Amino acid sequence: MKQRNWSEGILPAIVVVYGIAYVAQTHHLPWNAILYPYALLGMIALLLGIIALRQRARGDEPAIVRGGDSLSAPAGQQPVRQSIGGGIANAGLGLSLVVGTFVYPWIMESFGFVLTTGLYLLVLFRVFKSFRLVVIGPLALAISVILSVFLQHVLSLNLPSFGFAELPFGM
Amino acid sequence: MWNPESLLLGLDLVTSWENLLWLALGFTTGLIVGAIPGLVESTFLAVMLPFTIYMDVWSAVFFMTGGYVASEAAGSYPAILLNMPGTPGASATTFEGYALTKKGFPGQAVGVSVTSSAIGTLCGALLFMFLGPLFGKFAFNFNSPEMFMLAVFGLTAVASLTGDDPIKGLLSALLGLLIATTGLDLFNALPRATFGFLEVYDSIPLLPALLGLFGFSEILVLANRPSIITSQGITYKGLRAPLEGVRIALAHPFVILRSTIIGLLVGIIPGAGGTAANVISYGQAKQWSKQPEKFGKGTYEGLVATDTSNNAVVPGALIPTLTLGIPGSPTTVVFLAALMLQGIRPGPGFYESHATQAYAIGWGLIMCSVLVMAVGLPLAGTFARVAFVPTRILVPLISVACIIGVFSARQYLIDIQIMVLFGVLGFIVKRYGYSPVALLLGLILGNLLEDNFYRSVMVGGPEIFFTKPIALSLMFLSALSLALPAALRYAARDRAAKSSERE
Numbered sequence: 072m073k074q075r076n077w078s079e080g081i082l083p084a085i086v087v088v089y090g091i092a093y094v095a096q097t098h099h100l101p102w103n104a105i106l107y108p109y110a111l112l113g114m115i116a117l118l119l120g121i122i123a124l125r126q127r128a129r130g131d132e133p134a135i136v137r138g139g140d141s142l143s144a145p146a147g148q149q150p151v152r153q154s155i156g157g158g159i160a161n162a163g164l165g166l167s168l169v170v171g172t173f174v175y176p177w178i179m180e181s182f183g184f185v186l187t188t189g190l191y192l193l194v195l196f197r198v199f200k201s202f203r204l205v206v207i208g209p210l211a212l213a214i215s216v217i218l219s220v221f222l223q224h225v226l227s228l229n230l231p232s233f234g235f236a237e238l239p240f241g242m
Numbered sequence: 243m244w245n246p247e248s249l250l251l252g253l254d255l256v257t258s259w260e261n262l263l264w265l266a267l268g269f270t271t272g273l274i275v276g277a278i279p280g281l282v283e284s285t286f287l288a289v290m291l292p293f294t295i296y297m298d299v300w301s302a303v304f305f306m307t308g309g310y311v312a313s314e315a316a317g318s319y320p321a322i323l324l325n326m327p328g329t330p331g332a333s334a335t336t337f338e339g340y341a342l343t344k345k346g347f348p349g350q351a352v353g354v355s356v357t358s359s360a361i362g363t364l365c366g367a368l369l370f371m372f373l374g375p376l377f378g379k380f381a382f383n384f385n386s387p388e389m390f391m392l393a394v395f396g397l398t399a400v401a402s403l404t405g406d407d408p409i410k411g412l413l414s415a416l417l418g419l420l421i422a423t424t425g426l427d428l429f430n431a432l433p434r435a436t437f438g439f440l441e442v443y444d445s446i447p448l449l450p451a452l453l454g455l456f457g458f459s460e461i462l463v464l465a466n467r468p469s470i471i472t473s474q475g476i477t478y479k480g481l482r483a484p485l486e487g488v489r490i491a492l493a494h495p496f497v498i499l500r501s502t503i504i505g506l507l508v509g510i511i512p513g514a515g516g517t518a519a520n521v522i523s524y525g526q527a528k529q530w531s532k533q534p535e536k537f538g539k540g541t542y543e544g545l546v547a548t549d550t551s552n553n554a555v556v557p558g559a560l561i562p563t564l565t566l567g568i569p570g571s572p573t574t575v576v577f578l579a580a581l582m583l584q585g586i587r588p589g590p591g592f593y594e595s596h597a598t599q600a601y602a603i604g605w606g607l608i609m610c611s612v613l614v615m616a617v618g619l620p621l622a623g624t625f626a627r628v629a630f631v632p633t634r635i636l637v638p639l640i641s642v643a644c645i646i647g648v649f650s651a652r653q654y655l656i657d658i659q660i661m662v663l664f665g666v667l668g669f670i671v672k673r674y675g676y677s678p679v680a681l682l683l684g685l686i687l688g689n690l691l692e693d694n695f696y697r698s699v700m701v702g703g704p705e706i707f708f709t710k711p712i713a714l715s716l717m718f719l720s721a722l723s724l725a726l727p728a729a730l731r732y733a734a735r736d737r738a739a740k741s742s743e744r745e
Contacts, residue, residue: 082670086417093420093435100434104427107692108434111420118413125409164465165669172458172641173662176655188642195638199465202635218646226296228650 079126083119090115167198183233184222188215245597249371252601256609261304264297265606268305269613272312276319277625278636279326281460283313284679287576288456289640291583292449292647299584300599304606306580307560310573311610314516314553315359315618319626322351322545331516331552334524338548341540348623349478353487354542356618358498358549360611361491365502366509366557367607374600377565378593387706389590390694391716393687396568397680398720399512402727404572404679411677412724418684419691421446428696441656450648450657451685452579454664455671455678457644462669464633464640484619494546497527505551509558509570516552516571523551553614557607564588564600567690572679579686583651 090112097105171194179187192211196202202210222228255261268290275286287306294302317329322339335355342351384392397419401411424435425445436442478484491498501523508519527547528537537544559570560577567589569575581588586596593600648657668678698706707713 079674082674082676085667085670086413089420092437096437097434100427100432101430103429103696104432104434107695108420108423111416111423115413115416115420118409118416121409122413165462168462168465168637168641169662169666172645172665173659175645176658180655188645191645192638192642195641199634199637201632201638214642218642222646222650226650228653 083122086115086119164198168195171195179231181235184230185212185215185219186233188218245375248597249601251598252603253605255300255598255602256304256605260298261301261602261606262609264301265304265308265609266613268308269312269610269617272309273316273617273621273625275309276313276316277328278631279320279328281464281636282329282573283310283317283331284456284573284576285460286313287573287580288453289643289647291452291576291580292651294580295583295651299586300602302580302584303599303603306577307603307606308610308613310577311363311553311556311607311614314556315356315363315549315614316622316625317516317552318355318359318549319352319618319622322355323348323623323626329516331520331555332548333517334520334548335545335552337524337538338541338544341538342542342545345540347483347540349480349483350487350490350542351545352478352622353484353619354491354545355487355549356484356614356622357488357491358501358546359553359618360614361498362502362505362550362553363556363607363611363614365498366506366554367604367611369502369506370557370561370607371601371604374561374565374604375593375597377561378590378600381565381590382594384590384712385710386694386697386701387710387713388716390691390698391707391713391720392566392568393691393694395716395720395723396512396562396566397683397687397691399723400569400575400683401677401680402723403511403518404677407675408724408727410675411680414671414677415680415684418681418686419688420684421451422685422688423692428693439656441654442660445689446685447652447654447657447660448579448685449583449651450660451664452576452682453644453648454661454666455668455682456576457647458641458661458665459668459672459678461637461641461644462665463672465637478623481620484622488619490542491546494543497543497546498550500526500530501547501550502554505554506558508551509555510561512562512568512570516555516573519551519555520548523547557604560603560607564592564603566590567592567687569683575679575682575686579682582686 093108093112097108171191175187175191178190182190189212192214193207196207196211197204201207219230223230256265271290272283272286275281276283286309290306290309294305297305313329314331317327317332318335318339319328321327321332321335322343325336325340325343327333327336339351339355342348397415398412401415402408404411422445424442426432426443427434433443441447504523504526505519508522524537524544524547527544528534531537531541531543533541533543555571559574562568562570563574563578565588567578567587569578578588644661645658648661649655651657668681670676671678671681702709707717
């Protein structure tokens with residue numbers, strides 16, 4: 072029995088959901104505002120149809136593509152790059168990076184730049200096992216303080232500060 | 243057309259101490275990044291982009307030019323010494339470069355690579371300064387229909403050349419164009435696809451999208467690599483062997499000339515880039531060689547071909563980027579975005595309004611070719627060692643750089659979340675063979691395309707695209723750019739099927 076590679080459908084699914092949301096928000100607009108985007112949507116739907124038909128015809132052909140290095144190297148000379156693969160084997164690391172970065176702005180609003188960046192680095196250093204445990208705390212804080220000084224005093228940016236109490240150095 | 247005064251003013255501009263400093267700094271950073279396998283030059287430029295907003299516009303351009311040339315050159319160092327291309331443009335360099343290293347000639351191979359890269363950049367820069375004004379003059383008379391068709395051609399060419407499949411590439415480009423319609427529409431100023439977020443009423447901000455697609459998505463790919471390489475590699479000491487490599491490279495003038503022309507032409511074609519030039523040039527060198535049987539076993543001829551061409555791509559790719567506003571390589575998509583973020587709109591008329599600066603970029607490229615020799619010869623081995631930096635340290639630091647870069651540009655917290663969303667999208671797009679470059683180009687060209695489409699239709703109706711010769715030619719080229727790769731692929735599959743039947 073043929074087994075389908077459902078992960079191939081992730082991007083088409085995202086596009087379809089986005090397309091539906093797009094139409095839901097814009098269907099009441101005058102025609103000259105939506106003619107061009109709807110023409111694009113039509114072409115996208117057509118291409119998705121072609122991709123779906125091809126996928127169906129191919130069955131369970133291997134899908135994951137690796138970084139565009141489709142070269143035919145001489146025997147024994149295949150670059151190492153191809154042999155180590157191009158994706159996340161451990162989804163947990165990637166997921167922690169995505170979630171951590173996504174919630175970063177919400178935490179920064181309340182806890183300020185220095186503490187949030189320090190915490191963010193601390194978590195990433197810990198998750199990725201970058202340095203020894205005793206080192207990562209001071210290192211994360213030091214980096215975030217240096218960055219804060221650079222952004223505030225060199226680039227003259229106004230950074231969010233800790234919202235619950237007055238901390239030294241405008242933290 | 244060639245203005246000697248602008249030429250001299252361009253030299254004056256690039257040799258100001260501030261611009262020289264930024265060029266050298268960009269060059270040094272590019273060498274380090276180029277030598278790290280997995281960190282491609284477009285990622286480097288994307289991560290650096292937000293910080294260049296605070297620089298003088300032309301200092302920023304020289305910084306990026308230096309970084310682009312250096313990363314193309316440095317990609318060869320780990321390819322030769324560790325069998326690990328630092329950039330995709332150095333993929334074919336491993337074929338001969340590492341074979342020479344294994345035969346016991348690592349220093350000579352590095353010398354050949356450095357010299358070929360420097361000559362490729364130099365010859366490409368001279369041709370850039372010669373051809374740029376010609377392209378600029380040709381593009382100066384473009385009106386709305388031509389501009390629309392030019393953007394369509396750029397998108398179709400990029401879509402068919404940068405993805406694994408033209409259909410997926412085209413879908414990526416259309417998705418980029420659709421996302422670019424976010425914000426107030428041109429006629430009625432009514433919000434489209436803003437989903438209640440006031441921050442995207444202008445349109446989706448380019449910088450978070452770009453950093454997401456090229457920066458954050460690369461971090462996700464790197465995230466689970468314990469270290470980029472595991473082998474210790476082979477190294478060399480002293481300058482004697484690299485200098486011998488210089489002599490060997492100079493003994494192949496025809497290979498250099500042919501590879502420069504290939505690199506430049508591939509660079510000019512929208513969407514192709516160092517990888518295509520590298521491979522085509524290698525194939526041509528083998529075809530024209532008197533000893534093709536030696537290819538793959540460590541021949542200097544093949545190494546000269548690959549390393550000259552991938553560096554000649556840089557000036558070649560900058561020609562359509564500056565004169566037509568259509569990027570010649572994936573990296574120049576980011577370069578184009580950098581110029582736009584600085585308030586400069588490359589395209590027809592660029593050479594009329596910024597002739598001095600265009601020549602200055604040419605002079606900058608020439609200086610980079612000198613730097614490639616001056617820094618590359620003694621330090622290539624050292625830069626190749628950068629590949630040993632573990633990703634467990636790189637990933638947290640680069641992700642913080644991305645966050646700060648995005649936040650510092652507009653100081654909107656939502657921009658960080660937009661970057662994450664585009665990062666995930668970019669990761670999925672790459673993983674399943676779609677084209678992040680076409681997606682980004684769609685985002686960049688979206689407004690220009692919609693604007694010129696409506697303007698053309700209002701002036702002459704839809705038939706206007708068929709009555710203008712240049713627009714019609716570009717339409718034909720667009721169709722060809724989509725059909726040709728598909729036809730070639732079909733022919734190759736047919737050939738393979740027939741040969742397997744015979745066996």
